[in-house]
Amino acid sequence: MTGRDGGADIGPIGENSPVVILVRPQLAENVGTTARAMANGGLFHLRLVAPRDGWPQERAWYASSGAHRILDAATVHDSVDDAVADLHRVMATCPRPRHIVKTVMTARGAAAELRASANCGLRTGLLFGPERAGLDNEDMARADTLIRYPLNPDFMSLNLAQAVLIMAYEWWMACDETPPRELMTNETHVATKGELENFLGHLTRDLDECGFLRNEQKRPGMVRNLRHLFERGEVTEQELRTLHGVVTELSRGRKARQQ
Amino acid sequence: MTGRDGGADIGPIGENSPVVILVRPQLAENVGTTARAMANGGLFHLRLVAPRDGWPQERAWYASSGAHRILDAATVHDSVDDAVADLHRVMATCPRPRHIVKTVMTARGAAAELRASANCGLRTGLLFGPERAGLDNEDMARADTLIRYPLNPDFMSLNLAQAVLIMAYEWWMACDETPPRELMTNETHVATKGELENFLGHLTRDLDECGFLRNEQKRPGMVRNLRHLFERGEVTEQELRTLHGVVTELSRGRKARQQ
Structure with a gap:
């Protein structure tokens, strides 16, 4: 060079x-x-x-x-x-x-x-x-x-x-057409709303199970806030799989401790 | 520095x-x-x-x-x-x-x-x-x-x-407001259409006088082409004064030679 x-x-x-x-x-x-x-x-x-x-x-x-x-x-x-x-x-x-x-x-x-x-x-x-x-x-x-x-x-x-x-x-x-903003997802893709819903269901069930959402009055607001967080970003399908694993492992650890 | x-x-x-x-x-x-x-x-x-x-x-x-x-x-x-x-x-x-x-x-x-x-x-x-x-x-x-x-x-x-x-x-x-294009005229200003017309009148009279526009059939087109040239640019008042001088001097020179 x-x-x-x-x-x-x-x-x-x-x-x-x-x-x-x-x-x-x-x-x-x-x-x-x-x-x-x-x-x-x-x-x-x-x-x-x-x-x-x-x-x-x-x-x-x-x-x-x-x-x-x-x-x-x-x-x-x-x-x-x-x-x-x-x-x-x-x-x-x-x-x-x-x-x-x-x-x-x-x-x-x-x-x-x-x-x-x-x-x-x-x-x-x-x-x-x-x-x-x-x-x-x-x-x-x-x-x-x-x-x-x-x-x-x-x-x-x-x-x-x-x-x-x-x-x-x-x-x-002057003749470049790169979008000013794009999410680079490489091998994965932005999660669909269905994939996101599936994860939020998993998370809510496990939080119900461990008693984190036991306050019935506060429960809808807490669930909604969690939803807002995950809806806000452009979470990918791969990241959701990791989060599923995180939730499962945390629950399993809690259950193991309870035994 | x-x-x-x-x-x-x-x-x-x-x-x-x-x-x-x-x-x-x-x-x-x-x-x-x-x-x-x-x-x-x-x-x-x-x-x-x-x-x-x-x-x-x-x-x-x-x-x-x-x-x-x-x-x-x-x-x-x-x-x-x-x-x-x-x-x-x-x-x-x-x-x-x-x-x-x-x-x-x-x-x-x-x-x-x-x-x-x-x-x-x-x-x-x-x-x-x-x-x-x-x-x-x-x-x-x-x-x-x-x-x-x-x-x-x-x-x-x-x-x-x-x-x-x-x-x-x-x-x-990202917050600059300079217009992408402007005519910098400094002490002068862009000529008004009236100022331009005044100059074109002067030019046409002198060209008529010297015989440059003697072909009656071609005359309207020739005058129009000159007009198109001067209308196209953003000619300034100062430049028009110079052009008046140029036309006057060229005519005077021609007249002097004719005597």
Whole structure:
């Protein structure tokens, strides 16, 4: 996973996924960690505009955690104009643009628009500025849209790879269909109401038997509270079998002690 | 912004924001970059369970880009049990849990639920495992919910600070109200239809004068196409004034040449 040979399989290359364009990047490590962040979110096309220390740089491959394919295919350009010439839409990330009339989008809004553009067959690009200074005014004038991440306004400091990661993550999320919440049950399944009723019957019988429910007035409420507890969670069939065993064993122990 | 003294103002401390719990972190640098990522998304409470190299570690402060307040207030715990004892809800990030019956949420879904819990006055925590191995089964058994980020399944490798950044970002986004798209006009405003009409009148008159629209049959379509172009964008009043100047100057130049 380190060094220039090999690298990880990073999955299929998205045809119309946005090109990440690093403008005058300073540290080769940051180009490598950018490639890693791109791979995380399914971005594959990397262009470098006038990288300070030249290109290629071995250190980028070492820092990429195996995202070699992205670095192997990266192209180098003299100018932003050259890097965006074949693209239809270009968005530029910038923390606080001033005195500019331009559409500003959140990362999430931009990701949705980039997906829409990709679906129309348009080639898109994302400009990221150099580590310290960020994009200059001439760079931003080449973009049709600016992207500003909603983040803690008192602490906006993001490194290059983190800035790329947030866009890559939003790009991925923009067509991800994972339900926000699901119960992972693996080999078992959520218990049916019948299975639950069967267990509650077992529990109530044994509690009646041991006298725990002997107060006739309180009995309905106590049984109902136990029911509420078990109905609330998403108890599985496997867990019910374990609980049956627990109740049986506890009763058996009590009976053994009574003998 | 480096070293242990000083540090950046990271804004107000959210009362019920989730506690970030790093379980057996290995590198002090990663604790520092985690603090930075937390500050980005407005998370402030950090707990460390059995950090490998002990605590405090100067290198964490250097790596935090000024998020010193978070590190200064971090507490150290012997066990996960101790670190979560006062919390009401605990979620654990884990890339691929196996043979576990547990609710799994996306980062976005989890962030919404954490916000809801905070609004109910519940204290919540997020468990992040050690750099290489991740959380073990005993750690995960202490969580009521697992969080799995939707990311490129062929390249899930995230470092600790990046994993924290995505949760911190989603925590921030879960109550951010920035419109996904807005036109930043700064000192000017979007032109009214009247202002636009005024400019189109000026342009059409000058184009009539210079003969550009002399083909009577094509004239309506040509004028309409120009109108479509200018109606499409969100042209500002300031830009219209510039365009008035451009048209006037071009006409004047033409007239001067004709004399």
